[in-house]
Amino acid sequence: MRFVVFILLVLNTLWADQSILTKKEQDWIKNNTLKVGITDLYPLSYLTKDYQRAGFANDILALIIKKFQIKNRTIDIDQGNIEFAFENGEIDLIPLVNNSKVENDIGVYSSEILEIKRVLFVKKEQNNINSIDDLKHKKVAIINHAGNISHISTKYPNIKLIETKSMEESVSLLLEGNVEALISSPIIVQKYLEDNLLIGLKAMPLIIFEPTNLYYLTKKSETELQSIIEKGLNQITIKERKELFDKWFLKDLADLPLIFSREEKNYLENKNAINMCVDPDWMPYEKIENHKHVGIVADYMKGFQEKIGVPLKLVETKNWSQSLEYVKNRKCDILALVMDTPKRREYMNFTKPYITTPLVLVTKRTVAFISDLKTLKNKKIGIQKDFAYNDIIRENYPNIQVIDQKHLRDGLKKVERGELFGQVTTHLNVAYAFQEEFYGSLQISGKFDDEWKLSVGVRNDDPVLLSIFEKLVSSISDETTQKIMNHWVSIKFEKVFDYQLFWKILVFFVFVLSVILYTYFLQRKYIRKLTRVKDEIQMLNSTLEKKVQSRTSELELSNKKLKDKTHELEDLNNTLDIKIKKEIDNRKKQEQLLIQQSKLAEMGEMISMIAHQWRQPLSALSTIIQNIHLRYSLEKLDQEYLDKQMQLSNALTDKMSKTIDDFRNFFEPNKEKKPFSIKDAIQKTIFLIDDSFKSNSIKIEYQILDDVIMYGFESELSQVLLNILTNSKDAFLEKDIQNPEILIKTKKVQTHIKIMISDNAGGISESIINKVFEPYFTTKESYNGTGLGLYMSKIIIEQNMKGQLSVKNIKNGVEFTIYIPLKIN
Known part of the structure; x- marks a missing residue:
């Protein structure tokens, strides 16, 4: 066992990401426990009911603690005692909100979080x-x-x-x-x-x-800790930070x-400008127009410039080859859009790609759609000179004759004239070209498996600038990309005429026409029927007067009969009170019978729970008896050992006796209303069933956000909670749910207490969820359910406690909600 623990400690040490820390910083982590102070800054930083750290700032801190394997503990601090806590060494660090990083004698502020x-x-x-x-x-x-x-x-x-x-x-x-x-x-x-x-x-x-x-304020004397926190903040990725931000806050409010x-x-404060080279003619991605950078990439660069606050200065070039040469000779700090290749890595580093686009083949409109480009044996295909995929396509498609082109437009014109079979480019380039010039004569006839992955290229002697642009590229949102793309291009792919689609469309239109004709004939038939009915109504009106006279005579006769019936009703009314009282007595007897049936059903469940509660102490008693017998057999049974075992046995039997008392109190008839705590009622109910549920690996959690004192019958509320919890247990076992969980929450809502019980047992079918409170309705086998538990729960909550009990399906399960007024008459 010790060997296993040793191995785990070694692995834990190996996994800890401390490679970026100095020896002093590693020693600080090894020899110290980080004391984290927490004040109420909800939802930035706060303590839960269980005194666990929570909030955005503490989740960020948890990433740093996990990354560097820092031992830590939590200290609850009042807002006014922060300075005192630092001076007395109670805390080393605390999340704080401030207008600015004000220098003080207490501690040092971290970078802005x-x-x-x-x-x-x-x-x-x-x-x-x-x-x-x-x-x-x-x-x-x-x-x-x-x-x-x-x-x-x-x-x-x-x-x-x-x-x-x-x-x-x-x-x-x-x-x-x-x-x-x-x-x-x-x-x-x-x-x-x-x-x-x-x-x-x-x-x-x-x-x-x-x-x-939002900052971390760190104890002023702990310089190693300050450095550890800064390194930890730098190691947190934008994705991790964004996930935590989305977890805690609304995205549109901060x-x-x-x-x-x-x-x-x-670096940025000391940098007057960042020199930028671009492709001077590669639309819609980018070009230089009237000495300005325009296009998709230009829009991205404007956003980057706003985020870093340093101008991106355009260095004008004549063509793409010159732009590459300028970066190589350090006349430019960055290339706005470039593909990563081994040859270019000799003088540039690259961010991760921020534009990925497929390569396509553009041909005349008479060419059928090409599903496999490897079939283009000996075809002349144009591709721009000095483009990264020029060499790659030559290598991957050796049967194709690749012809270098100075510009995309040159290649497309040659395709139009028949000098080239096709031109390789990206789908965005050709979409833009079609909008401008070539739409009527050319089409996209094929797509390469390769994609053009384009990044920001940064001179390889400036690693800090590369790090800055990595963060800028990582910060690009999907919404920003969609907005920029929609602004610059709309793409149209061409394919040979699809006769199958044509016939499908034709059949659809024939079907629609048939529906319209059928509807027309139905309307004609309906109009004829209305005309016939109108004639019948007119004929009925002509005989209406005679029928009224006849009906009048019948009414007079009916009035006479009505008087006779009135005398009979008066006689019945005299005995009505007696019959009502008798019916009420019958209903009460039926309700008592239902209650008794429900109690008997619950008693069976309780017997099972008592068995679970007694299993451990009975096992322990058996062990004690066997030990006494063994010592007696070995003639080593002395009075001291016997007294000790007697004390242990008495403790176990007391526990078993208390279990019986707890269950007997649960079934004890309600005699009078008494004040009771909602929290106590929930905890007592969970205690009764806890062993039974644990034996089935069912986890019960409860969050008592608001505890209130009610005046009524505590056992009735416990009975309702027990019915709902045992129903969840049965659902878990029936459906064989993995990791079954039940959550009980309470919250005070104005004049009521709200109790929510939810599980992850898969929910109730929508076709029967409205029937679960009906008497004798059950989804269990006949030997496993009476169908009275939820019915009696409904009566207890809504009739006896003047509240409301409801149920609804939630994600992966079901939620019962109980509303009870704080004052019950």
């Missing part, structure tokens, strides 16, 4: 606040983070700022009318409102305050900044 916009929030019915001027002499709540209060109070002295400790306090003050507005980030407010089911606030997006930033290392920031 997140920029947080701040706007004004008011109550939905508030219509008097529409600008900053409307806030004069009004009370506005704001969370007292470092730098928040002083900065805004200095800039807006006429606003009465009310300091709060948390978002919960700020929102409560606003909803209760104690302040007129609150200042915070939409990503924080929106998350809080969603999690607490609040809908009474609205944002004022035109009233904007200076954004704040901006995820591009995070550069200190070295990269210093």
Whole structure:
């Protein structure tokens, strides 16, 4: 066993990514435990009910801790005690929000983790606040983070700022009318409102305050830790950061900044311009027009320039070959769009590709579609000189005669004149060329298996610049790519006439025409029928008067009979009270019978649970008896050992006795209403079934967000919870669910307590989900269910507790929701 533990420790050490750390930094990790302070900055950083770190900043920190295998523990800190906690060595690091990286004697700020916009929030019915001027002499709540209060109070002295400790306090003050507005980030407010089911606030997006930033504040004396955190932040990929951002925030309410290392920031601050070479004539990708860079790549470069704040200076060249030569001779720092090849790596490094496009073959319109380009034996195919795929196509397709072309347009004109069979290019190039000139005479007749993967090329003696452009390329979103592509090209592929498609379309139109004709004939038939009915109505109207007279006579006779019936009803009414009382007694007896049936069914389940509860202590008692017998046989049974085993036996029998008491209390008839805790009721119910569920590997979790004291019958609520939980258990076993889980959550919603019980047992068929609360309805085998559990649960919640019990399917399972008023008459 020790050997296995040793191997695991060795592997753990090998897996730890500490190669970028210095010896001092590695020693710090080995000899120290990182003490992380946590204040309530929900949802940026906070502690859960189980005192676990959560929030965007803590998820980022968790990636760093995992990457470097840092030992750590959590310290709960009040906002006002941060300085004291650092001075006394209680914490080494804490996530903080501030307006800027203010120098102080406590600690050192990390690089910026997140920029947080701040706007004004008011109550939905508030219509008097529409600008900053409307806030004069009004009370506005704001969370007292470092730098928040002083900065805004200095800039807006006429606003009465009310300091709060948390978002919960700020929102409560606003909803209760104690302040007129609150200042915070939409990503924080929106998350809080969603999690607490609040809908009474609205944002004022035109009233904007200076954004704040999220940092890690590290103890000033811990220089190795500061360096470790910075290296960890630099190692986190944009994809990892974006996934965490999407997890915690709404995408349209905040901006995820591009995070550069200190070295990269210093580089950009000292760089006046970055010299850029391009292909001067390769549309729609790019070209130089009136001394300006235009095209798809130019749009990407404009976005890159905005993100780094350094101009990308265009270096004009005559052709693509000259652009390559300029980069080779260091006249340019980057090539905006280029393919990675071994030859070019002699003087350039490359980012990952940000444009990938297939290679196509353009021919005359008379050429049939070519499915295999290797069949083009001895055909003359044009491709532009100095393009990366020139050599690749020569190698992969040796039977093709490759003819170098100076420009795409030259090759397409030769194809048009018949001098070349086809021209190789990308689908975007040809789409643009077709729009401009060649659409009527040429077509795309084939597609190569190869793709043109294009990157930013960076001179290979500048690794920092390469790192910067790697981050810029990684930050490109799918929405940005789609927007740029839609702006520049629309693509049309040509193929030989598809007769099969033609006949399909023709059959479709014949079918539609047939439907129209059939509908026309039906309408004609319907009109004739209406005309016939109209004639019949007219004939009926002519005899209506006679029928009315006859009916009048019949009514007089009926009135006489009605008087006789009235006398009979009066006699029946005299005995109605007796019959109603008798019927009510019968209904009560039926309900008692249903309750008894339900109890008997539950008792069977309980007996099974008692068996699970007793299995371990019975096994232990058996072991004790065997040990006593063994010692007696060996004549080593002394009084001290016997007393010790007696104490252990008594403890086990006490546990078994307590189990019986717990189950007996569950079935004890309700005598009078008493105050009880919702949390206690849930925990007691789970205790009764815990061993049974654990034996079937069923995991039960509960999150008591709000505990309240109810006044009523605790055993009735326990019975409802037990019915729902055992139904989930049966569903898990019946469907053989892997990793079965049940989650119980409570939340106070105004005047009610809401209890949600959900599982991952696959849900209930939509065809029967509305029947599950009917008596005697069950999906189980006849020997395994009575169909009364959920019916009785419905009666208990809705009749006895004046609440509501409902069910709905959710992803991978089902969720039961119980609403109970806090005050039950």
